[in-house]
Amino acid sequence: MNFWRSLVGKLWITITCLVACVLLTLGLFLLPYIDTVFTNSEDIKRLFTYASIIGFSMTTFFGLFLLTKITQPMQKLIQAANAIRKGKYGTRLDLVTSDEIGELANTFNHMAAELETTIRSLNHEKEHLASVLRSMSDAVITFDNNGDVILVNPPGQDIMKTWQGLQWDEDLEGGGWAADVMPEPLSALFYKTMQEGKDQSTDLHVKQGVWEAHMAPLYSDDVIRGAVVVLRNITEQVKLEKMRTDFIANVSHEIRTPLSMMQGYSEALLDGMATSPEESEELIQVIHEESLRMGRLVKDLLDLTRMEAGHSELLCRQMDAGDLCERVYRKFAVRAKERGIELRLDKLHPDLTLDSADEDKLEQVLTNLLDNAFRHTPEGKVIRITADRVHLQSGVALKIVISDQGVGIPSEDVPFVFDRFYKADKARVRGESVGTGIGLAIVKNIVESHKGAISVNSVVGEGTEFTLFIPAELVK
Numbered sequence: 001m002n003f004w005r006s007l008v009g010k011l012w013i014t015i016t017c018l019v020a021c022v023l024l025t026l027g028l029f030l031l032p033y034i035d036t037v038f039t040n041s042e043d044i045k046r047l048f049t050y051a052s053i054i055g056f057s058m059t060t061f062f063g064l065f066l067l068t069k070i071t072q073p074m075q076k077l078i079q080a081a082n083a084i085r086k087g088k089y090g091t092r093l094d095l096v097t098s099d100e101i102g103e104l105a106n107t108f109n110h111m112a113a114e115l116e117t118t119i120r121s122l123n124h125e126k127e128h129l130a131s132v133l134r135s136m137s138d139a140v141i142t143f144d145n146n147g148d149v150i151l152v153n154p155p156g157q158d159i160m161k162t163w164q165g166l167q168w169d170e171d172l173e174g175g176g177w178a179a180d181v182m183p184e185p186l187s188a189l190f191y192k193t194m195q196e197g198k199d200q201s202t203d204l205h206v207k208q209g210v211w212e213a214h215m216a217p218l219y220s221d222d223v224i225r226g227a228v229v230v231l232r233n234i235t236e237q238v239k240l241e242k243m244r245t246d247f248i249a250n251v252s253h254e255i256r257t258p259l260s261m262m263q264g265y266s267e268a269l270l271d272g273m274a275t276s277p278e279e280s281e282e283l284i285q286v287i288h289e290e291s292l293r294m295g296r297l298v299k300d301l302l303d304l305t306r307m308e309a310g311h312s313e314l315l316c317r318q319m320d321a322g323d324l325c326e327r328v329y330r331k332f333a334v335r336a337k338e339r340g341i342e343l344r345l346d347k348l349h350p351d352l353t354l355d356s357a358d359e360d361k362l363e364q365v366l367t368n369l370l371d372n373a374f375r376h377t378p379e380g381k382v383i384r385i386t387a388d389r390v391h392l393q394s395g396v397a398l399k400i401v402i403s404d405q406g407v408g409i410p411s412e413d414v415p416f417v418f419d420r421f422y423k424a425d426k427a428r429v430r431g432e433s434v435g436t437g438i439g440l441a442i443v444k445n446i447v448e449s450h451k452g453a454i455s456v457n458s459v460v461g462e463g464t465e466f467t468l469f470i471p472a473e474l475v476k
Contacts, residue, residue, distance in 0.1 A: 190227055316357055343382075385402060397469045401465060
């Protein structure tokens with residue numbers, strides 16, 4: 001700092017001028033008496049010189065005193081303030097005086113300590129908030145009033161990367177609002193929130209997914225300064241809800257049909273519509289068959305529910321899958337002969353042993369698959385059972401293929417054949433197809449409980465092939 005522009009420099013010049021004025025005034029006042037005391041002019045000059053030197057020395061000493069007591073402490077105070085301004089909140093003054101400068105230094109140190117504590121608390125709150133946002137599975141995105149992103153957590157970043165550049169409906173209200181700074185699906189919701197100033201909620205259907213969006217405005221002194229949105233992926237919930245409603249509808253449909261037939265035929269018997277014992281027996285037979293069908297449906301539902309809930313335990317032991325295939329082959333041989341269908345069994349490997357498997361459950365799998373094959377294969381065609389031992393990347397496995405030359409499954413329906421009540425849809429055929437519609441769902445569940453996999457390949461008019469793999473060796 002320039003000395004002449006400092007407070008001490010200005011005081012020093014002022015005091016020097018005052019001393020000079022006093023000396024000049026005193027000299028002019030004493031001038032008439034100088035001649036009577038001092039007869040030599042040199043003595044007069046010497047007197048004024050000594051007086052000037054003494055006055056200048058006194059003002060200089062006073063200026064140095066002010067420099068030590070005021071200027072230097074003020075410079076330290078300025079340096080400390082600049083350090084805090086730059087973020088060095090631990091800066092403190094070491095001035096120990098009892099005057100106003102010392103009190104100012106103590107006040108400054110107290111202020112710096114309070115500021116450091118406040119900044120540390122704010123940083124802790126910020127880190128805490130950041131940790132909470134990072135740990136959230138829901139996406140959180142904060143926008144300012146212009147639509148610029150202020151804060152976003154990792155799931156929100158993933159959503160923004162996925163949604164940026166989507167071709168969205170330009171006719172939506174607010175479709176062009178902040179399109180350059182936020183995902184387009186959020187534009188209409190952001191516009192509505194900023195306009196109405198209250199919370200908004202909606203479901204967004206984006207890229208075959210469903211997102212629940214809840215946006216709330218951010219206020220500062222009763223002025224909206226932005227908005228925050230929370231996005232939750234509810235795609236699975238929507239699918240589960242649809243599965244639940246479909247399940248209820250399909251169960252109602254499956255149960256209503258046999259109940260209606262049982263009710264109709266029983267009313268016919270009560271009304272005496274059967275005129276002969278043969279007709280009565282026929283009506284009773286229909287009632288019996290429908291009751292059995294409804295019983296199978298309830299049993300399959302209970303089995304499937306128990307397996308999906310994990311309450312069905314497997315009785316695993318070492319078994320020979322070759323013997324199992326032969327037993328199932330013999331069980332369906334009579335049916336094949338009656339239907340005019342050729343049933344073949346091919347064992348391509350001499351060792352078809354499974355170290356750990358539930359033989360009864362696997363027999364249920366083969367029975368269900370063969371039952372489906374017989375119900376969809378016309379007379380004169382071939383149904384083949386193929387068993388082999390293969391090496392996969394995961395280890396040695398038993399490969400069983402059930403193939404038929406039946407009507408086949410349309411390609412658009414193939415992904416859904418393992419869903420419950422698949423046959424209750426458009427592919428359902430009355431008469432021949434008397435299954436419950438959940439047999440393949442049970443098959444898939446049993447195979448997966450053995451750590452295996454099942455797949456289907458079908459061509460309409462040529463036939464269907466089910467391939468399943470069961471681990472043959474225990475994984476150590």
